[in-house]
Amino acid sequence: MPSSISTASLGQSDAPKQPAHVRDHCLAPSRATGTTGTYTGQYGRLFPDLEPLDCTEDLIFALGRAGGLSDPRADVHGARDTAHGGAGWPLFGQFIAHDITADRSPLGMRADPNVIRNFRTPRANLECLYDAGGGGTPYLYDRDDSARFLYGTNDVGAPDDLPRNSQGIALIGDPRNDVHLFVSQLHLAFLRVHNGLLTRLREDGVAPDASFDEARRATTWHYQWIIVHDFLPRLVGAELMRELLADGPRFYKPHAEPFIPFEFADAAYRYGHAQIRDTYVVREGAAAVPIFPDLLGFRPVPAARAVDWSYLFDLPGQPARQHSKRIDGRLAHSLVDLPVQIVGNPEVQEYHSLAVRDLQRGQALGLPSGEVVARAIGAEPLTPAETGLSAVGWDAETPLWYYVLKEAEARTQGEHLGPVGGRIVAEVLLGIIDADPESYRSVDRAWRPSLPHHGPAFGLGDLLEFANATRAREAA
Numbered sequence: 001m002p003s004s005i006s007t008a009s010l011g012q013s014d015a016p017k018q019p020a021h022v023r024d025h026c027l028a029p030s031r032a033t034g035t036t037g038t039y040t041g042q043y044g045r046l047f048p049d050l051e052p053l054d055c056t057e058d059l060i061f062a063l064g065r066a067g068g069l070s071d072p073r074a075d076v077h078g079a080r081d082t083a084h085g086g087a088g089w090p091l092f093g094q095f096i097a098h099d100i101t102a103d104r105s106p107l108g109m110r111a112d113p114n115v116i117r118n119f120r121t122p123r124a125n126l127e128c129l130y131d132a133g134g135g136g137t138p139y140l141y142d143r144d145d146s147a148r149f150l151y152g153t154n155d156v157g158a159p160d161d162l163p164r165n166s167q168g169i170a171l172i173g174d175p176r177n178d179v180h181l182f183v184s185q186l187h188l189a190f191l192r193v194h195n196g197l198l199t200r201l202r203e204d205g206v207a208p209d210a211s212f213d214e215a216r217r218a219t220t221w222h223y224q225w226i227i228v229h230d231f232l233p234r235l236v237g238a239e240l241m242r243e244l245l246a247d248g249p250r251f252y253k254p255h256a257e258p259f260i261p262f263e264f265a266d267a268a269y270r271y272g273h274a275q276i277r278d279t280y281v282v283r284e285g286a287a288a289v290p291i292f293p294d295l296l297g298f299r300p301v302p303a304a305r306a307v308d309w310s311y312l313f314d315l316p317g318q319p320a321r322q323h324s325k326r327i328d329g330r331l332a333h334s335l336v337d338l339p340v341q342i343v344g345n346p347e348v349q350e351y352h353s354l355a356v357r358d359l360q361r362g363q364a365l366g367l368p369s370g371e372v373v374a375r376a377i378g379a380e381p382l383t384p385a386e387t388g389l390s391a392v393g394w395d396a397e398t399p400l401w402y403y404v405l406k407e408a409e410a411r412t413q414g415e416h417l418g419p420v421g422g423r424i425v426a427e428v429l430l431g432i433i434d435a436d437p438e439s440y441r442s443v444d445r446a447w448r449p450s451l452p453h454h455g456p457a458f459g460l461g462d463l464l465e466f467a468n469a470t471r472a473r474e475a476a
Contacts, residue, residue: 326414370403
């Protein structure tokens with residue numbers, strides 16, 4: 001891996017020559033750190049000395065199966081399930097997950113953590129978007145302008161879908177970004193952001209042979225900024241983010257090689273499953289439908305399903321029209337009864353439930369209980385009354401994934417993650433950005449987003465607004 005680079009190491013003579021007034025120019029690392037090909041790295045443990053929690057299969061099924069504690073149809077609460085944040089935030093969280101993790105091991109073979117590989121770099125670098133670049137994955141890019149991404153067209157000929165082959169399979173850097181409509185359309189929005197920045201850079205005089213790298217860097221830095229300054233404060237709370245930005249992580253401290261902890265990938269960062277709404281409206285005139293099976297991906301997106309982001313995020317002057325579900329121990333029913341297009345035809349009926357799968361991952365990997373982690377970080381553990389496991393006859397401690405959800409419910413009324421979940425998620429995401437020698441926080445911490453913003457600080461709504469403006473400009 002390339003060595004780390006600090007802003008101080010970039011002397012004036014090292015900086016690439018650029019025309020004056022390049023709006024979106026970002027300082028480049030002092031030497032190339034290309035990501036051609038596919039990197040694989042190991043997962044690891046954030047708390048390697050903590051004892052694993054041994055759960056019975058009966059508990060996993062009682063918590064996660066259809067009709068169990070995680071199924072809202074067993075105990076529907078109604079309107080107070082709605083949180084304050086826009087409905088799109090857990091979907092953006094899934095986009096990040098696809099960028100930094102890819103575990104391709106079968107579910108039944110997860111018992112040996114030492115052989116599980118991560119088929120993504122542990123960096124927030126939009127590898128899911130760029131893959132190996134125009135040289136390694138030319139089918140993602142315009143044949144006549146290999147610095148520019150291709151779009152697909154929909155049933156009315158509008159460029160509002162991902163590029164697809166003759167069988168409707170998306171031609172993108174990560175096939176998981178077509179699993180449902182929302183992540184597919186987020187991927188398309190980032191393609192537009194890159195192309196829009198490419199156009200701006202060329203208008204400002206950046207040389208054609210440098211424009212792809214410049215546009216990639218600018219797109220990635222805006223994305224990293226959003227993670228640090230918009231996504232994480234909403235997800236873990238502003239107070240914890242202020243602490244981490246001032247003092248750094250307490251527990252996630254990768255040395256020579258960053259890694260993704262199992263406690264993050266297979267427990268805490270699966271919080272978003274509990275924020276998925278029962279139904280979504282994707283644009284004006286569309287019916288409210290569940291994410292599965294109605295918004296299932298892996299197929300062309302018709303014009304009637306092109307997402308209007310004002311229904312999911314706060315855009316400039318437009319508050320989000322739908323909010324996410326509060327984080328608690330229940331998932332939308334469509335997630336505890338996943339369609340066969342997602343899970344196939346498992347022999348065990350309970351494997352149709354995403355909650356069962358989340359719990360099974362933690363058990364197979366020997367993750368500690370949430371209460372053990374809470375004590376390790378100095379947080380007050382939840383009480384048995386707060387976890388509610390006595391309802392299924394369980395008197396031991398709580399699986400980490402389920403604990404993270406119940407902690408959010410008990411400590412923040414489900415608006416954001418609590419002390420255990422928040423610290424794991426924030427330390428890892430901030431830590432991998434800080435460990436990346438190409439990130440804005442490694443190269444130039446004084447950098448600020450160059451794209452326009454309409455509030456006090458640049459955020460995801462501004463990025464999506466720029467993607468919309470790019471579409472309008474390209475259509476003109």
